[in-house]
Amino acid sequence: MACTELPDCQDTRYPVAQVSFFSATDSSALSVDFDSVFLVGNDIPLYEDTVQTQLRLRLDPLTDQATYIFYADSTVHTLELTYESRIAIENPDCGPIQYFFGLEPVTSSFDSVALISPIADLKVDANVEVYR
Numbered sequence: 001m002a003c004t005e006l007p008d009c010q011d012t013r014y015p016v017a018q019v020s021f022f023s024a025t026d027s028s029a030l031s032v033d034f035d036s037v038f039l040v041g042n043d044i045p046l047y048e049d050t051v052q053t054q055l056r057l058r059l060d061p062l063t064d065q066a067t068y069i070f071y072a073d074s075t076v077h078t079l080e081l082t083y084e085s086r087i088a089i090e091n092p093d094c095g096p097i098q099y100f101f102g103l104e105p106v107t108s109s110f111d112s113v114a115l116i117s118p119i120a121d122l123k124v125d126a127n128v129e130v131y132r
Contacts, residue, residue, distance in 0.1 A: 015058060031053050
């Protein structure tokens with residue numbers, strides 16, 4: 001590589017779980033009016049006063065699990081995810097990359113939850129589908 005060329009360090013892996021919401025009655029995409037969404041252990045909400053069909057929920061690189069609390073439509077729901085993370089050097093010109101995999105919903109108070117993709121990557125449409 002010439003000194004003036006920049007390495008291709010574009011990486012779509014990102015420390016978020018993409019969670020999509022659907023109606024439990026007819027499986028259609030569901031717009032949810034969230035009052036707030038919190039990651040347990042954080043005082044600052046991830047989302048506030050927003051209507052969404054999908055949320056990107058931050059994963060903590062220092063732990064292997066995250067519990068989220070959803071306040072919406074006068075109800076409170078929880079979702080706990082477990083995962084693994086690793087640091088790898090795939091291209092020495094780009095430096096280390098932390099990636100998240102093995103994503104798994106373990107507990108939830110929603111009607112049902114389905115794992116779609118266990119890898120945290122912005123290329124996937126969703127990691128988890130939530131039905132409510």
